[in-house]
Amino acid sequence: MAPSSRSVIFDTDIGSDVDDALALAVLLGSPEVDLIGCTTVYGDTLLRARLAKRLAGLAGRALPVVAGAAETLSGRPVWWAGHEGRLFPDLGTEQVDEGDAVAYLVDRVTAAPGQVDVVAVGPLTDIAHAVTASPAFARDVRHLWIMGGRFDGPEPEHNFTCDAEAAAVVFGSGAPITVTGLEITTTVRMDAADVAAIAGAGPLGEALKAEIEQWWRFWNEEWNCPHDPITVLTMLVPDLFGFSPEGHVTIGPDGSSTFTPGDGRTRVTTSAPPDRVAQEIVRRIVAAAT
Template sequence: MASSAPIHLVFDTDIGSDVDDALALAVLLGSPEADLLGATTVYGDTRLRARLTKRLARLAGRALTVVPGAAETLTGRPVWWAGHEGRLFTDLDTESADPGDAVAYLVDRVTAAPGEVDVVAVGPLTNIATAITSSPAFARDVRHLWIMGGRFDTAEPEHNLKCDPEAAAVVFGSGAPITVTGLEITTTVRLDATDVAAIAAAGPLGEALKAEIEQWWRFWNEEWNCPHDPITVLTLLAPDLFTFSPEGRVTVDPEGTSRFEPGEGRTRITTAAPAKRVAQEIVHRIIAAASST
């Protein structure tokens, strides 16, 4: 799917909890081949998440459309909230989310240009599932869905799918073309203090990301993190770095456990990634975004 033409995309995110969403946004902002049309937020306080997205984009010198989306899961499952979302910025209330509804925004963007717009979804899949059920054209017209979710080497549920497995089942059953990257791949890549120092030196966005990373490290009492969502972004932007399965079908059970079966279907999973090269590419693109102002 590599192309010299711009990649038109919408970013659907639960930014603010795990720092990897913020890092994925920075990777997109630092990638000249990515035409980031806008972002939608999902899960919990989606207006706060939208304001945080706006702020980070502004620190990169970008004015980005960000539309809040579904706060609740499809069946009202409790929302997991870390408690530190947005706290590093005391003036986030000065940022304004864009008006409208995330689902309508997703449907409008995708159906206005059939086969031309990708969606990168790195949070629970509530917005995407609702777009699919509200508009039959969405699954037909989206160029490709790029999802961070699941685990395909064990029966361990993964956070994004576990938070709203009903939504995940809708998305994977929709017939839309999908690439999904699971924990068995994303947990092989780590960012450490050396990477964070390089990011922090790149300007205001880099400094903000350093603070967000270290906040996440303190939450888990670690000094490293796995960049799950930036890896998923790179499967779109730099697919030659990765190995993918043949197409098949992903199923998700009510506990959020995912299973891939090759054969009939339009979903493929990421099966291999060179950990060091992927980490380097993530840091390089984040620095490019942070140095652009």
């Protein structure tokens, strides 16, 4: 690990929206990242872990992947698209790492106080369990980088709606947080030209192309918003973005999110140049795949 590298754990509900897979590829294609592990959350977390393991393997990487919480804290039923893992009929043969994702998160963060970033791009159940399992987790994590919420109106966002109770625990923990909401991520689109560039970059690129096109068929569209890769870039290329002053986020029972500047350690992403962000996502994915 280079002295300038950033130790990162990626917590994800990979397999439904293709943006989780793209975010994983961005992390794998970023030389400044030491991706020390991946944890999965929400629903069939073993299948999600196997998919993360397979995609990392296609990039030539041996990534530790640990399955996490399947059920939400709120008791809300899991939304399942139905196509998760379908493009890999032999996915059941993929061996994931033993252990519990919450213990993995707590152990790795508290063993290196102030040195491990956590990127959380799914429902926040794993992170909430880590917060409640160990008071040291929120104190010792270097930073939480979260995709979720919507901060330009009352409409709730999927990740927070799926487990509003978990989101409330995390945002009430006192951990340093940067959160990127839909009002930012929906300004960026990936289209056929981006997919063509990714597809030409080896086995991982081919797999990501198939995953993207599967997601497009699901929505009957020929573009997608890369919500999760944008969140990764707020950590890696912060100069691309604008951020609010620090404050706190309040989570409603329906998962709605409200930011109030002032008392707190949370900031919200407030601006992003769509074309430059899309180009940076593609560049790093191609780097991972070649």
